[in-house]
Amino acid sequence: MMKSYNLILVISLMILTSCNRALKTTNLIPDPDNGGLTLPKGFKALVVAENLGRGRHIAVSENGDVYLALEELHNNHGIAALRDTNQDGRADIRAYFGNLPGTGLQIHKGYLYFAHDTCVIRYKLATSALLPDTAPETIVFGFTRQYQHSSKTIAFDNAGNLYVNVGAPSNSCQQNDRTPASRGIDPCPILEEYGGIWRFRDDVLNQTQKKDGHRFATGLRNCVAIDWNTTVNNLYVVQHGRDQLNQLFPEYYTDSDNAGLPAEEFFMLQDGDDCGWPYCYYDDQMNLKVLAPEYGGNGEMTERCAEKKDPIMAFPAHIAPNDLLFYTGSQFPKHYSNGSFIAFHGSWNRTPMNQEGFYVAFVPFNNTLPSGKWEIFANGFAGMETVNNPGDAIHRPTGLAFGTDGSLYISDSVIGTIWRIFYQ
Amino acid sequence: MIKRIILPVLLSLILHSCAEKNKPADAATDPGKEVYMKYCLACHQMDGSGVPGLYPPIRKTDWVEGDKTRLIGLLINGQQGVIIVNGKKYQGDMPSHQYLTDEQVAQVLTYIRSNYGNLADPVKPDEVAAVRNQSANPR
Numbered sequence: 001m002m003k004s005y006n007l008i009l010v011i012s013l014m015i016l017t018s019c020n021r022a023l024k025t026t027n028l029i030p031d032p033d034n035g036g037l038t039l040p041k042g043f044k045a046l047v048v049a050e051n052l053g054r055g056r057h058i059a060v061s062e063n064g065d066v067y068l069a070l071e072e073l074h075n076n077h078g079i080a081a082l083r084d085t086n087q088d089g090r091a092d093i094r095a096y097f098g099n100l101p102g103t104g105l106q107i108h109k110g111y112l113y114f115a116h117d118t119c120v121i122r123y124k125l126a127t128s129a130l131l132p133d134t135a136p137e138t139i140v141f142g143f144t145r146q147y148q149h150s151s152k153t154i155a156f157d158n159a160g161n162l163y164v165n166v167g168a169p170s171n172s173c174q175q176n177d178r179t180p181a182s183r184g185i186d187p188c189p190i191l192e193e194y195g196g197i198w199r200f201r202d203d204v205l206n207q208t209q210k211k212d213g214h215r216f217a218t219g220l221r222n223c224v225a226i227d228w229n230t231t232v233n234n235l236y237v238v239q240h241g242r243d244q245l246n247q248l249f250p251e252y253y254t255d256s257d258n259a260g261l262p263a264e265e266f267f268m269l270q271d272g273d274d275c276g277w278p279y280c281y282y283d284d285q286m287n288l289k290v291l292a293p294e295y296g297g298n299g300e301m302t303e304r305c306a307e308k309k310d311p312i313m314a315f316p317a318h319i320a321p322n323d324l325l326f327y328t329g330s331q332f333p334k335h336y337s338n339g340s341f342i343a344f345h346g347s348w349n350r351t352p353m354n355q356e357g358f359y360v361a362f363v364p365f366n367n368t369l370p371s372g373k374w375e376i377f378a379n380g381f382a383g384m385e386t387v388n389n390p391g392d393a394i395h396r397p398t399g400l401a402f403g404t405d406g407s408l409y410i411s412d413s414v415i416g417t418i419w420r421i422f423y424q
Numbered sequence: 425m426i427k428r429i430i431l432p433v434l435l436s437l438i439l440h441s442c443a444e445k446n447k448p449a450d451a452a453t454d455p456g457k458e459v460y461m462k463y464c465l466a467c468h469q470m471d472g473s474g475v476p477g478l479y480p481p482i483r484k485t486d487w488v489e490g491d492k493t494r495l496i497g498l499l500i501n502g503q504q505g506v507i508i509v510n511g512k513k514y515q516g517d518m519p520s521h522q523y524l525t526d527e528q529v530a531q532v533l534t535y536i537r538s539n540y541g542n543l544a545d546p547v548k549p550d551e552v553a554a555v556r557n558q559s560a561n562p563r
Contacts (some may be wrong), residue, residue, distance in 0.1 A: 054477070071477060072513060147505050148517050178519040180463075247466050348475040351465050391473040391481070414476065 028089045028422055035419045036395075038380045042333070045378075045421045048409070049091040052080045052416030056103040057153065057323060058399035058409055059112060065130055066091065066418060067112060068399070068411055069105040078102055079114060080416070083130045089420055097131045098123075103151035103224065104164075105399070108202065113162070115152035118143045120164060120200075140164065140200050140207045144193060148177075149222035153323075155235060157228050162202040163235055166209070167222030168195035172242045172294050173278035180248050184294030188278050195277055196220050197237065197269065219275040219308060220267070225324035231338045232368045235269045238321035238342055242281055242292070243349040249293040257299075259353040260285070263314035264321055266342075268368060276308030284314035313370050318347035319357030322398045322413075326365075329406025332423050339364045341377060341408065343397040348390040355390055358382040360397050360410055378410065378421060456535025459528050463521060464536075472540035478516035480509035483540035492533075492547055496555040499529055526552040 030044035037045050054071040061067070066082040074080065077096035085092045104115025111122040112132065119141040123132035139162065143152060149167025156162055171178050173188035188195075193209070196218040200207050207213065216235070223237035246258035253261070262281035267273070276282075280289045280302075289305035291297030315321065323343040327336050339362055346358035362377040363370050383394035390396075399411035408421040460468075467479035474481040482488050487509055488495060502520035506513055521529070526549040533552075537544040 147515050150515070176519065177517060179523065244466055247463070250462075348469070348478070349466055351469055352461075389469045389471050389473045390475050391469070396476075 027087070028420075028424075030422075030424075035417075036380050036383065037378050037419060037421075039378055039421060042423055043421055044424050045419050046089050048084070048089065048418040048420050049080075049082050049094060050415060050417040052082075052094070052418070054413050055080075055398055055411040055416040055418070056151070056413065057105040058401045058411040058418065059105045059107045060401045060403040060409055061107055061112075061125060062404050064403055064405075066401075066409060067105060067107075068416065068418065069102050069114060070416070071101055071103070071413065073099070073101050078116070079105070079112075081130050082418070091418075093130060095131055098136070104154040106154055106156065108156045113139070113154055113156075113202075115154050115164065117150040117152060118145055120152065120154060120162065138206055139202070139204070140209065140213070142208045142210075146194070149194075149240070151222075151224055153224050153226050155226045155228045156202055157235070158230065158233065160202050162200045163216060163226065163228070164198050164200065164213075165220075165223045165226050165237065166194050166196060166198055167224070167240075168277065170195075170278070171244060172248075172292055174248075174294050178244060178248070180250075182248070182294070184278055184292065186279075186295060190278075191218050195222075197223065197226070197235070216271055217267075217269045217273040217275065219273075219277045219279075221277040223267075225321040225342060227324040227326055227340070229326045229338075229340075229368075230328060231326065234368060236324060236326070236340070237267050237269060238315070238324050239265045239267065239275065239277070240320055241265065241317060242278070243318070245293065252293055252297075252299045255352055259317065259350040261317050263311070263317060264319060265311035266313040266315065266321075266363070266370075267309060268312050269309075273309045274307075275311075276305055280305035280308050282311060282314055287314075313363060313374060315342075315344070315361070315374065316356055318349045320345035320347060323400040325400040325402065325408075327402065327406075327408075329402050329408075331406025332408075335364060336362065339371075341400050342374075343400050343410065345396050345398055345413065346382065346387065346390060346393055355387040355393075358387060358393055358396055360400070378419075381412065454531075454535060455528075456531035456533075457539075459524065459532035460535055463524070464532065467516065467518075472536070474509075474514070475516065476512075478514060479518075480507060480512070480514040482536050483542060485509050488536055488540075489542050489544040492551060493555055495533060495537075496529065496547065496552050497559065499524070499533065500552075500556055501559055522556070526550070526556065 034045040035047040053074040056069040059067045068080040078101040079098040082091035083093040100116040102116040113122045120139045121136040146169035148169045153165045174182040176182040197216045198213040199216040222240040225238035241262040245253040263284035291301045322345040325341045344357040347355045360378040363374045364372045381395040395412040398413040472483040503518040529552040530547045530549040533547040
């Protein structure tokens with residue numbers, strides 16, 4: 001009798017502590033400078049942890065533990081794990097595990113899915129321990145090793161499918177990549193294996209792209225930012241548009257043209273979509289998909305591009321969308337419900353103009369489409385007003401996740417800072 | 425006539441002395457900088473700092489100030505995969521620049537070896553030609 005009473009007490013305490021860990025946002029004390037960020041009125045921020053290593057995508061478990069994928073191994077480990085033991089929002093315990101670096105990271109059905117450049121693996125999350133206590137399982141293996149746009153990123157639908165972004169190992173499918181005046185290969189053979197989103201099963205082990213993968217959408221140069229919108233049950237991605245129009249085709253594009261072209265495109269994807277890369281790019285001044293100069297375009301012709309999928313929204317050129325997150329939490333004001341946050345890593349290809357981006361944007365949504373203009377949600381990551389060289393930025397936002405209490409977590413690729421943003 | 429020659433020479437002398445103080449030269453008078461602005465700037469940036477994780481810096485590194493043959497080869501043949509520069513990893517592709525003339529390669533390498541904080545000796549066109557011929561006829 002006494003024993004079972006004790007057991008109930010222990011279980012209740014455990015539930016209470018875990019609730020505490022996850023839900024007590026109102027008690028969080030923000031950093032005096034909001035971790036260096038500027039935020040809309042009512043939003044506060046604190047630094048969860050810093051100097052974790054060059055961060056990529058991020059995931060937060062139900063009990064508030066935070067996981068960060070790393071671009072480079074840290075003491076031979078590729079994932080950082082953080083736990084806050086005293087509910088002040090700041091990590092007290094940090095540990096590392098896994099032996100591969102990578103980018104994609106998401107918690108799904110009790111597993112932590114992690115995408116290395118050539119595979120997707122998953123770790124069963126332990127009941128209470130911070131680190132997984134069993135070996136990982138391989139979900140997809142054997143993506144060809146590539147040295148450009150190699151990061152694999154992932155999303156899950158509600159029907160047992162896993163979507164993987166396979167970026168193109170090329171700028172614009174030229175015969176000689178990034179070489180002035182070199183023509184585009186037509187048709188572009190890269191699209192058979194790259195430059196699209198591939199669909200797999202989320203629980204079948206040892207799948208390969210060739211045998212089990214379904215090319216869900218093509219003509220996408222690189223979509224590091226990918227998310228499944230659970231409210232409307234649809235996949236969305238944001239593409240990194242092509243570089244160097246001015247350098248490769250100076251007869252058609254000035255430096256200033258290149259700083260504004262092409263727009264970064266936000267897509268709502270259906271099975272079978274072709275978004276146009278490498279043949280086309282999006283000009284958001286003309287609201288048109290135009291033919292790339294590698295394929296005979298002159299900045300105005302459209303030709304085959306008329307049939308390609310249009311974006312649902314366009315963003316400034318080169319600002320590098322690195323993560324997309326539809327907000328289904330209840331903590332933020334109604335304006336944010338079911339809208340999407342996008343982490344813009346910041347540009348490098350606007351030289352000789354100053355660089356842009358380095359912020360987290362928000363796009364309000366109504367049902368499947370944006371319901372208003374995009375806005376800058378969190379800024380100040382770069383630590384300076386004007387960024388001339390991308391290496392000057394002290395932080396660059398890269399990954400997004402939200403906790404069960406609805407707080408938004410943002411990771412940084414420069415030194416591995418994690419911010420937690422909440423509404424008070 | 426003589427004035428026409430003297431003025432540019434004087435100007436380039438002045439600019440050259442500026443360059444030695446690590447101040448990038450004027451593209452209008454330094455053909456090396458002109459090549460840099462056209463073909464290198466996008467990735468290696470205005471201050472030669474590169475792009476973190478993608479394109480390495482060209483300032484204060486042995487890859488630029490060190491062995492000329494290796495540097496010439498890098499420019500002519502390009503380079504794929506991971507490269508470690510000043511202890512940091514970069515993995516953006518460097519395309520081949522074999523379409524530049526020996527003169528242009530020499531000019532741009534001389535320019536980067538004497539700017540961005542670098543203090544190494546010039547590269548001559550015949551040194552470029554030697555590496556190019558060797559790359560074309562591998563033993």
